[in-house]
């Protein structure tokens with residue numbers, strides 16, 4: 001693959017290869033040494049048109065750990081503010097010969113469009129409600145390291161599914177790896193046509209969480225609700241917020257995940273988020289760096305073995 005635009009385009013063996021390499025990078029990151037040279041001499045540019053803490057920081061750190069020259073465009077201070085389009089911005093950066101562009105954009109499909117216009121590898125760091133592939137990969141690595149496998153698990157994804165690119169990428173990945181996905185949330189926050197995804201849908205947390213291995217909580221993504229119905233946070237917490245009573249319906253060794261950013265007291269009780277016996281939220285952040293190192297390393301290896309593509 002020239003780019004990483006979505007889990008949709010990955011085969012199960014590619015996911016396994018990527019997670020195996022990411023495991024090696026976890027070991028490197030935990031060692032005192034921390035440096036590889038897989039991206040030495042290459043230029044990585046981050047273009048984040050939406051806010052980010054985890055994804056942007058981990059791509060920067062991943063690039064630096066592999067020896068790349070890393071530049072994060074301050075998009076709020078860029079010429080986008082003077083009316084320059086996404087494509088013209090991309091063409092401008094493309095003329096500076098970067099090797100990797102990491103792009104987050106509020107519109108679904110914008111990253112794939114941009115990828116058609118540039119010569120370098122493009123990584124989707126989240127596009128609208130569509131996909132957030134490296135998030136699903138880091139979630140998969142966290143699950144595999146904790147549960148010892150990615151197949152035959154029961155995974156509940158809970159809350160605002162309709163607006164979540166994290167949910168969509170995780171559903172695609174878990175289906176490919178032969179785990180079962182349950183979606184739990186209010187009908188107003190379920191996407192239409194969800195049955196096509198081969199998932200079970202619940203609107204009751206206790207029913208949906210029964211005997212699951214993994215509980216993945218999502219935030220209410222108000223920035224994508226486009227003036228539509230926004231539930232009251234108090235009511236939402238009462239019915240769908242993860243507390244110890246609702247969690248007791250999952251398996252006794254079920255892990256609790258959250259991609260962040262997290263709203264304590266809205267979708268999750270702060271005590272559960274901080275419970276090191278159940279919550280793997282900080283491990284997810286750690287896996288984010290390793291997965292992004294592995295992804296960029298493999299993309300660059302693939303491109304070295306392909307004929308050079310020049311976009312007119």
Ligand code: CP
Nearest residue numbers: 052053054055259260
């Ligand atoms: N999970 C995630 O994408 O977090 P950020 O928005 O902070 O990057």
